[in-house]
Each structure stands twice: as C-alpha cells, then as structure tokens.
Amino acid sequence: MIEMKIERKKVSMQVFDRIKEMIQQEKMKPGDKLPTEKQLSEMFGVSRTPVREALSVLEASGLTTSKQGGGSVIQATSLSNLMEETQFEFVDPEEVLNLLETRIILETEAARLAAERRTPEELDEIKQNLDAIRLSQDENQIGYKEDIAFHNAIVKASHNPILNQTIEGVTNLYEKAIRFSLMKNMGISEKRAQVLSEHERIYAAISQGNGPKAKEEMQNHLSNARKKFEEELNQAANS
Structure with a gap:
C-alpha cells in the first residue's frame, strides 16, 4: 500500500481525494475492495472519524458500495467519474x-x-x-x-x-x-x-x-x- 500523510485541514475531504488517488495509482478495478477504516486511518495518519466521513461520501456519490460483512468495493459504473479532475464530478x-x-x-x-x-x-x-x-x-x-x-x-x-x-x-x-x-x-x-x-x-x-x-x-x-x-x-x- 502507498503511505500518504495529509494535513489536518478539511481532513475528511482530503482523505476523500487521497483515496481516489490511491485507486488510480494502484489501478484498482471494479469489485476490488478498499482497505479497512483502520488501515486507511493508519495510512493517512488521521483518526477513523474523517476516514468514515470520506467513505460515506464515496458511497453516496456512487463510486463505491458497502460490502456485506464490512468494507467498501469499487463500483464498475463509477470509474470514469472517479478519474475526472472537476470538483463537480457528480453533477451537471x-x-x-x-x-x-x-x-x-x-x-x-x-x-x-x-x-x-x-x-x-x-x-x-x-x-x-x-x-x-x-x-x-x-x-x-x-x-x-x-x-x-x-x-x-x-x-x-x-x-x-x-x-x-x-x-x-x-x-x-x-x-x-x-x-x-x-x-x-x-x-x-x-x-x-x-x-x-x-x-x-x-x-x-x-x-x-x-x-x-x-x-x-x-x-x-x-x-x-x-x-x-x-x-x-x-x-x-x-x-
């Protein structure tokens, strides 16, 4: 896994951006499972609360979905949106x-x-x-x-x-x-x-x-x- 420390300013949204970068850099595919909350917390050097918030944003936007038994997986229909560089990637x-x-x-x-x-x-x-x-x-x-x-x-x-x-x-x-x-x-x-x-x-x-x-x-x-x-x-x- 890639270790990426971030600043504590709007932490949840920074975590959100870093997770997207991680998916792109590691070439994760639809169906691949994201690291757990605990693992992401350790990777980014933050508490689990902003990680949980970022994962909630990812799921609400349709980029991931919750997996039974815990964890999040990449959604196949969302990968093109995931890589867009606009901050309005989820809406027109x-x-x-x-x-x-x-x-x-x-x-x-x-x-x-x-x-x-x-x-x-x-x-x-x-x-x-x-x-x-x-x-x-x-x-x-x-x-x-x-x-x-x-x-x-x-x-x-x-x-x-x-x-x-x-x-x-x-x-x-x-x-x-x-x-x-x-x-x-x-x-x-x-x-x-x-x-x-x-x-x-x-x-x-x-x-x-x-x-x-x-x-x-x-x-x-x-x-x-x-x-x-x-x-x-x-x-x-x-x-």
Missing part, C-alpha cells in the same frame, strides 16, 4: 442550477400548503425526518437521504398530487444535487448547523400552521443552497 452544474430554481418555485408553495393542510400524522412524519437529519449529523454522515425524505414529506403534506408527481419527476437529479451540496459541508460543523437550523425553522412554521412563514423559510433555505452552489461553480471557473 447547469442542470443543478435549473433544478434549484425549480425547487424554489415549487417547494416554497408546497411548504405554505403543508402548513395549512397537513394532518397530525403528516406533521409527525416531517418531524421524524427532521430528527433523522439531526442524527445523521451527530453520526458524521452526509444525510442526503434524510434531507430528501424531509422535503418529500412536506410536499406530500401539501395534498397536491400534481405537485407530488412533479417533484418525483426530478428525483434523480435532486438526489445528485443534495449529495453534492451536503458533501461540501462534510467536516464543517458551522455550515451543517446552519442547514439543520433552516430545516428546524421550516418545521416550526409548518407545525404552527403559519403558511406565509413556512413559505418564507423554505425560500430562504433553498436560496441559500442555490447561492452556495453558484459560489462553488464560480470558484471552479476561476481556478
């Missing part, structure tokens, strides 16, 4: 910008309707998904599935089947956007706390039955996500 930037614009249009109104129409059971489902987001942060996971479930529960509570169908139609791209956005927050507690706070304010407005406030909070949350992505896009263009 232009498509994501369009998607986020569409989400702002649709989900702000969905939040307003959910505040006015949700049943006690639907409110409980939204709350459970919010709790799952909080737990994913505590366990240093990306939490993209929990984030998607939270938003989908709100759309469901709008009681508008056409709106539900429309959101389902962009699910694939939506998942990619969420993975990318949350992946950028890995290891940055302040940003993760901000996103959680935004979700909490959305839930609070829906719980209070305050439609205009729920719409406002969803607008703020999704606008921040779009702004963050545009900043990343500009940085990539200028680098």
Whole structure:
C-alpha cells in the first residue's frame, strides 16, 4: 500500500481525494475492495472519524458500495467519474442550477400548503425526518437521504398530487444535487448547523400552521443552497 500523510485541514475531504488517488495509482478495478477504516486511518495518519466521513461520501456519490460483512468495493459504473479532475464530478452544474430554481418555485408553495393542510400524522412524519437529519449529523454522515425524505414529506403534506408527481419527476437529479451540496459541508460543523437550523425553522412554521412563514423559510433555505452552489461553480471557473 502507498503511505500518504495529509494535513489536518478539511481532513475528511482530503482523505476523500487521497483515496481516489490511491485507486488510480494502484489501478484498482471494479469489485476490488478498499482497505479497512483502520488501515486507511493508519495510512493517512488521521483518526477513523474523517476516514468514515470520506467513505460515506464515496458511497453516496456512487463510486463505491458497502460490502456485506464490512468494507467498501469499487463500483464498475463509477470509474470514469472517479478519474475526472472537476470538483463537480457528480453533477451537471447547469442542470443543478435549473433544478434549484425549480425547487424554489415549487417547494416554497408546497411548504405554505403543508402548513395549512397537513394532518397530525403528516406533521409527525416531517418531524421524524427532521430528527433523522439531526442524527445523521451527530453520526458524521452526509444525510442526503434524510434531507430528501424531509422535503418529500412536506410536499406530500401539501395534498397536491400534481405537485407530488412533479417533484418525483426530478428525483434523480435532486438526489445528485443534495449529495453534492451536503458533501461540501462534510467536516464543517458551522455550515451543517446552519442547514439543520433552516430545516428546524421550516418545521416550526409548518407545525404552527403559519403558511406565509413556512413559505418564507423554505425560500430562504433553498436560496441559500442555490447561492452556495453558484459560489462553488464560480470558484471552479476561476481556478
């Protein structure tokens, strides 16, 4: 194995990059198993926590998959993406910008309707998904599935089947956007706390039955996500 020590700055994302370099340098093939968490920790001179975070990012992006009994293996369909030199390797930037614009249009109104129409059971489902987001942060996971479930529960509570169908139609791209956005927050507690706070304010407005406030909070949350992505896009263009 190649020994590669790294600096302790955004450690999980540095580990993520080093694992990709290792795969390329060692010419690992689809189906090959990555070293264990413990082995990677020793190779990079870091604790197991950032290694676990990096492996979570790799799996969420589709580059690896968990193997029964422990460990991660390379996915055959992901090797071309793995070797790309762009920081937007998991998404089409232009498509994501369009998607986020569409989400702002649709989900702000969905939040307003959910505040006015949700049943006690639907409110409980939204709350459970919010709790799952909080737990994913505590366990240093990306939490993209929990984030998607939270938003989908709100759309469901709008009681508008056409709106539900429309959101389902962009699910694939939506998942990619969420993975990318949350992946950028890995290891940055302040940003993760901000996103959680935004979700909490959305839930609070829906719980209070305050439609205009729920719409406002969803607008703020999704606008921040779009702004963050545009900043990343500009940085990539200028680098």
